[in-house]
Amino acid sequence: MFSGIIDRLNDICIVAGKELRHCFRDSHVLIYTVFVPLILYPVSLVSLSEYSLWREGLAETRPIHVAFEKDGLDKIPEFVAAVKEAKRLKVVESDNPIGDLQQGKLECVVDGSKAPESIKIILNQASDRFLETKVAMATKTFEARGKAMRKALEEAGCETKVIRVFDIVTTSVGTIGGRKAKLQDMELTAFSTTMVLVAFYGYTMLIITVGAVYPALASFTEEFEKRTKNTTYMLPVERSSVVIGKFSAVVMLTLLSGMVNFFSMGLVAVYFTWKLDWLRRTLALALKQYSLGNVILLLVVFLLSTLLVAAIYSLMAANAKSFKEAQNASSLILVGITILPMVALLPGWQLNELTALVPILNMVLAAKAIVTDSLGSFEMICASMETIAVTAVLVYLSQVVFWGREPADRVPEDKLATNPSTGEG
Amino acid sequence: MSLDAINLTKRFFDPKRGEFNAVDSISFSCSKGEIFGLLGPNGAGKTTTLRMITTILKPTAGTAKVNDFDVIAQPRQVRKQLGFVSADTGLYERLTPREILTYFGRLSKYPKEKLKDRIDEITVMLQMEQFVDSRCEKLSTGMRQKVSIARAIVHDPPVIIMDEPTTGLDVLTSQVLHRFVLQCKEIGKCVVFSSHIMSEAEKLCDRMGIIHNGKLLAAGTLEELRRESGMHYLEDIFLSVVKETGSDVT
Amino acid sequence: MTSLDWDEICVVFRKDLLEVLRDYRTLIVMILMPVIIYPALLVLPSSLAHHLQSDMRSKRYSVGLVGDYKSAVKFFGETKTITITKTADEAEPEKIVSAKLADIVVSFPKDFFRLIDGNLDSTPKVTIFYDARKDQNLMALTEVRGVLNHMRSAYVQKRLESLGVKAPQRYVVNFSDLKELGDQSLASEPVRNILPFLLFTMLTVSIIYPALDVITGERERNTLPLLLMSPTDRRSIMYGKFLVVCVMGAAALLIGLLSIFIFMQIGTSSASDDFIVMRFPIQAVVMCGFVALPLVVILSSLSILLASWCKTFQQGQGYFVPFLFVAMGASSVCSLPGLKLSSGIALIPVVNIALSLKEVLSGQYDFIWLAVSLLVSIGFAVYVTYLASHILDSERLLFGVADSRLRRRLSGDFGPEVGLLALTVFLLMFYLGQTLQSWDIVVGSLITQVVVILLPAIVLLRHLKMSLVKTMSLERPRLLSLLGALLITPLCIVVSMLVYKFQTGIAPAPEAFTTMFTRLIVDNGKPLWLCLIGIAIAPGICEELLFRGAILGLLRPRYKPILLCVLVGVLFGLFHMSVFRVLPTAVLGMLLTGLAIWTGSIWPCMIVHIGNNSSAILLSKFGNEEMLLNWWPVPIVAGVLGLFLLYHSRGSAQYQKPEKPEDEKI
Structure with missing residues (x-):
């Protein structure tokens, strides 16, 4: 009994070892698991920052042109002053502002002739910078309002304190992330949860799926395409050992790919935060919330998700008859798996007895619960057990699907007869 | 003369062996109504030779002439003269044999108006009526080979080149193929046939060349080869020729 | 060159179209999916969020x-x-x-x-x-x-x-737009910015699969050799297949636009946010269809080229992802404010279509520039397809003819090695170089030059067992060529300055960038001589040894001089990792490469490079850039004289093939 288990483990190890060796000799796997992650993050960081600098430069050299209707000019002095002070806005004189606006010479015309009841700001939908102008003008209105108020107070000889009346302080009862630090700010909470959910979980699922696709396709469909399935079938090992071995190889490669991705992204993130002060401060504030226990819990969630995703892809690849077919299916799954985390972002979704039973979603919600430190151990155990159970079922199904009922059923006789190798040289 | 290989040479590179001649100045010829067999073990250079004749590999040195068209200088003319059959021929899985035949017939410039009749004729000749309108993905190996043959001859080429066409075929389908080769000879085609199966060559070929390690070791009719080596069976002749020159090679 | 055979193209087109259409499962997954899912992804979350919000409000x-x-x-x-x-x-x-x-x-x-x-x-x-x-x-x-x-x-x-303070007037602001005054825009601004991105992504995904199917599929199923044995013009095959991919792309475009239209209707009816208006009327759909057709054509030709390079679907899948990223990146020009086709972008394929889409949708377009970008696109597509037709015959791709590393190197093809070198330098530069330089601009730059730039080149050449002196053209130069190089230096500086001036039309550097740049170079508090060593002399030597030395030396046996200039120049420009410097440095790099090829020596390049860098320091320290431009006759006269000297110094040294790896004799 006991030796039987050892034997099986041994078989599984042999199969997994072969698949790993096979994958590592395949340049595609190396490129995807090691090379792309190493290059991708620095390149995207450089291109993103260069792009934003380019945008910045264009915006600086092309200020938003604003014209005032002449007869309203003296009715809104604060507004005019606020616009004139702004770096990105430029006040221009125009005899026919509406005409110029239509021709695209201006981005915006301010008609203050009916002030203070109504100030009309006319924009051009056709302009490139319609939204930008709209936002800028709205901010300027707000600024002008504050300025006018302060001026009135000054004229009356009052301090501006008068209009503060009272201060508002926000305190959260619960703590976020497990460190007993209280969050003073709702923005930070929101930032912390969204960051982890979108950035961590959405991204994690993406790299898991991307990392799992190729090893799964390589180890399952190649047996079909290279016609090695029948020889594998004849081996004196349990049929399930073969599939479990392949599955373990897929899991290991997926984990490796995930690790390399995290490492490379971490390096870039460290580098980037070190360069940008504001980002470092916010990130540090958000990261400070996590206790070691919660980080470990997040890693558990990562591991469980990897298992599940690897099982899904194994089943898909085992079911496919060719690489191309598996590829078609994989892109559908990719969309499905990466969209699910978005559901968890919606407010009100929480890990409970019911949602703990939905695969993938329960892992996302568990991550959310860990981040907000509201994880119930019962729900977590439920979700983990469910994930493991689903994984086991999927692996079992892949075994059934992969071998079929009888090997002869799957491969027609005439296909066996075809000898693919006649190439020379 | 219909086909002439003149000192065909192709150099390849192999990490273990370094530069080597996969085909080493091979010359042979095959005329109208003749079947020339290219015999040799796997890796001898048969396929490479035939690929050079069919213009899809460029010879490192030497050349070949098909109906006096040069494979290097006039590849397009050469291609018009050729039909090619091999065991690992791919078919368009999602097309029917009729569509494949029409496609290649049109591309090989067979007169448009006669093409339909020609396809019907070939269909009858190769007994493909049953499956000529069903998709290739559903066909068996034997049927596929028939489609391959039909595809090679749809434009009625004067020269037919067959690269180990019987590999992987059962006896019955091989039989159909052999009959077809002999038929081609009767109507005056020039057929070059490569094989590693001696009995097949014995049965079909008018003349044959024994090729090993890229070199053409002996060529002639079966009688000539028997006379030279003093042996009767082609298999023995082949072994003796390979052994004889074996010392030079290694 | 014979003319195209339209009959052949038709035959190929018909057959491949039939084949693609019969593979309906792939079609559904690969074409319908992006076409429906992407627009859905765009609209559904926002309307869902809106719904939830109103739910929570109640x-x-x-x-x-x-x-x-x-x-x-x-x-x-x-x-x-x-x-x-x-x-x-x-x-x-x-x-x-x-x-x-x-x-x-x-x-x-x-x-x-x-x-x-x-x-x-x-x-x-x-x-x-x-x-x-x-x-x-x-x-x-x-x-x-x-x-x-x-x-x-x-x-x-x-x-x-x-x-008793009189409350100040309350500003009641009403935003209104020109719509009632005769606004010509077809779609509102957010739509104009998102739509090109959406179309680019959608079409790339939808087009690549038919392309892989009709070309890589033929390779994988082993039907390509047969096709090549038929007396068909390679161009006919390619153009026939190209047309099939175009048709599939156009179909995807049509379905995609309709689905975007429908989803926008659903989205706008549920969300009544008046700050962001999503307006995409049917006229805009029609116009978009017309303007995006060149995109279909160009993406088809590029996918055909890509598919021609692939031996298997797996490989195709691998190349596809970077291809998609590039396409998505190209569409991002739409969110750059104030960029117009007329600024020269109309001449850049792919990018010009993104901008055309935006200009047409905003109703502010110029027919001439639209026509220019259309012509550029079609010409580019036809050329790319023609290029692809040459790859079909490749023996390596057809039969996997052994192409070992040694053989490749023996034949003078060091492409992969150069790629690896460039990537190593990039990664080192990214992590190490930038860190060092922000730690101490002068000393850091000095270390960077030696460790990040020079060391990898030397290690690679040593590994390849090639002679450093010969590959890097380090032989003793002729005095005349050194003198000539010295004389043309001001001209080179002026040229790169003019290029920089031209570039500011498209990509002006923001203030923060220029101030940081001058702070680093000029006001770094280091003595001048140290600055010159760290920022002018060390880069002049080390960067030259890398680009005009190792990279040029490795690429030289394989490419023509003009192509070499462009390749090495572009690499040199990209190496500076900055949008605002890429163009001037690329041009300078091309000039330097030309100089290296002409004189057959790297020393003149070092002189020009050092001169260029030190002039940047000296000019910003003691004067301004305009000085050199105002004194324009000086560089021109010196340049002409220098060119004359260089012309005469062209001796036996120039254009030597670098020696082959030594101990790999066969």
């Missing part, structure tokens, strides 16, 4: 008030979404929240209302308690803050009246 939150809250009840009572929960007066607010007696508790200090009524100087604190772990509470928090702000402004009004 929800009522229980708010507990603690402390001196009597006068606040009025304000809280006015808000519909809030119900005031009765709490024990002495209860601790945190406990109320923890016990879930109320969603949120507002605690007022003692004598709160007396204080704010009477004492103008006091600012008492109001504390809000809530449970941040439940995201529904964020909405309640917003509501409560709203009520408190409302309360505050009521008190401000009251205070001002009591002080």
Whole structure:
């Protein structure tokens, strides 16, 4: 009994070892698991920052042109002053502002002739910078309002304190992330949860799926395409050992790919935060919330998700008859798996007895619960057990699907007869 | 003369062996109504030779002439003269044999108006009526080979080149193929046939060349080869020729 | 060259179209999916969020008030979404929240209302308690803050009246747009910015699969050799297949636009946000269809080229992802403000279509530039397809003819090695170089030059067992060529300056960038000689050894001089990792490469490079860039003289093939 288990483990190890060796000799796997992650993050960081600098430069050299209707000019002095002070806005004189606006010479015309009841700001939908102008003008209105108020107070000889009346302080009862630090700010909470959910979980699922696709396709469909399935079938090992071995190889490669991705992204993130002060401060504030226990819990969630995703892809690849077919299916799954985390972002979704039973979603919600430190151990155990159970079922199904009922059923006789190798040289 | 290989040479590179001649100045010829067999073990250079004749590999040195068209200088003319059959021929899985035949017939410039009749004729000749309108993905190996043959001859080429066409075929389908080769000879085609199966060559070929390690070791009719080596069976002749020159090679 | 055979193209087209259409499973997954899912992804989340928001607005939150809250009840009572929960007066607010007696508790200090009524100087604190772990509470928090702000402004009004201050005029601002005044735009701004991105992504995904199927598929199924054996013109095959991919792309475009249109209708009917208007009328759909057709054509040709390079579908899949990223990147020009086709972008394929789309949708377009970008696109597509037709015959791709590393190197093809070198330098530069340089611009730059730039090149050449002197053209130069190089230096500087000036039309550097740049180079507090060594001389030597030495030496046996100039120049430009420097440095790199090829030596390049870098330092320290431009006759005369000298110094040394690896004799 006991030796039987050892034997099986041994078989599984042999199969997994072969698949790993096979994958590592395949340049595609190396490129995807090691090379792309190493290059991708620095390149995207450089291109993103260069792009934003380019945008910045264009915006600086092309200020938003604003014209005032002449007869309203003296009715809104604060507004005019606020616009004139702004770096990105430029006040221009125009005899026919509406005409110029239509021709695209201006981005915006301010008609203050009916002030203070109504100030009309006319924009051009056709302009490139319609939204930008709209936002800028709205901010300027707000600024002008504050300025006018302060001026009135000054004229009356009052301090501006008068209009503060009272201060508002926000305190959260619960703590976020497990460190007993209280969050003073709702923005930070929101930032912390969204960051982890979108950035961590959405991204994690993406790299898991991307990392799992190729090893799964390589180890399952190649047996079909290279016609090695029948020889594998004849081996004196349990049929399930073969599939479990392949599955373990897929899991290991997926984990490796995930690790390399995290490492490379971490390096870039460290580098980037070190360069940008504001980002470092916010990130540090958000990261400070996590206790070691919660980080470990997040890693558990990562591991469980990897298992599940690897099982899904194994089943898909085992079911496919060719690489191309598996590829078609994989892109559908990719969309499905990466969209699910978005559901968890919606407010009100929480890990409970019911949602703990939905695969993938329960892992996302568990991550959310860990981040907000509201994880119930019962729900977590439920979700983990469910994930493991689903994984086991999927692996079992892949075994059934992969071998079929009888090997002869799957491969027609005439296909066996075809000898693919006649190439020379 | 219909086909002439003149000192065909192709150099390849192999990490273990370094530069080597996969085909080493091979010359042979095959005329109208003749079947020339290219015999040799796997890796001898048969396929490479035939690929050079069919213009899809460029010879490192030497050349070949098909109906006096040069494979290097006039590849397009050469291609018009050729039909090619091999065991690992791919078919368009999602097309029917009729569509494949029409496609290649049109591309090989067979007169448009006669093409339909020609396809019907070939269909009858190769007994493909049953499956000529069903998709290739559903066909068996034997049927596929028939489609391959039909595809090679749809434009009625004067020269037919067959690269180990019987590999992987059962006896019955091989039989159909052999009959077809002999038929081609009767109507005056020039057929070059490569094989590693001696009995097949014995049965079909008018003349044959024994090729090993890229070199053409002996060529002639079966009688000539028997006379030279003093042996009767082609298999023995082949072994003796390979052994004889074996010392030079290694 | 013979003319195209349209009959052949037709035959190929018909057959491949039939084949693609019969593979309906792939078609559904690969074409319908992106075409329907991407627009859905665009619209559904926003309408879902909108729905949820309105749902949450209708929800009522229980708010507990603690402390001196009597006068606040009025304000809280006015808000519909809030119900005031009765709490024990002495209860601790945190406990109320923890016990879930109320969603949120507002605690007022003692004598709160007396204080704010009477004492103008006091600012008492109001504390809000809530449970941040439940995201529904964020909405309640917003509501409560709203009520408190409302309360505050009521008190401000009251205070001002009591002080006799006339409340300043309230600005009531109405935004209106030109629509009623005859606005010509076809779609609103957010649509104009998103649509090109969406179309680019969608079409790339939809086009690549038919392309892989008709070309890589032939390779994989082993039908390509047969096709090549038929007397068909390679160009006919390619153009036939190209047309098939175009047709599939056009179909995807049509379905995609319709689905975007439909989803936008659904999205806009549910969301009534008037700050962001999503307007995409049917006229815009039609116009988009026309303008995006060149995109279909160009993407088809590029995918055909890509598919021709692939031996298997797996490989195709691998190349596809970077291809998609590039396409998505190209569409990002649409969100750059103020960029117009007329600024020269019309001449850049792919990017010009993104911009055309935006200009047409905004109704501010110029027919001439649209026509230019259309012509550029079609010409580019035809050329790319023609290029692809040459790859079909490749023996390596057809039969996997052994192409070992040694053989490749023997034949003088060092492409992969150069790629590896460039990537290594990039990664080192990214992690190490930038860190070192921001630690200390002069010393850091010095170390960077040696460790990041020079060392990899030397290690690679040593590994390849090639002679450093010969590969890097380090032989003793002719005196005449050195003198010539010295004389043309000002001209080179002026040229790269002019290029920089031209570039500012498309990509002007923001102020922050230029100030940082001058701070680094000029005001770094280092003595001038140290600056010159670190920023001018060391780069002049090390960068030359890398680009005009190792990279040029490795690429030289394989490419023609013109192509070499472009390749090495572009690499040199990209190496500077900055949009604002890429063009001038690329041009300088091309000039230097030309010089290296012409003189057969790297020393003249070092002179020009050092001269260029030191002039940048000296000019920004002691004068300005205009100085050199104002004195333009000087560089021109010197340049002409220098060119003359260089022309005559062209001796036996030039254009030597670098020696082959030594001990790999066969």
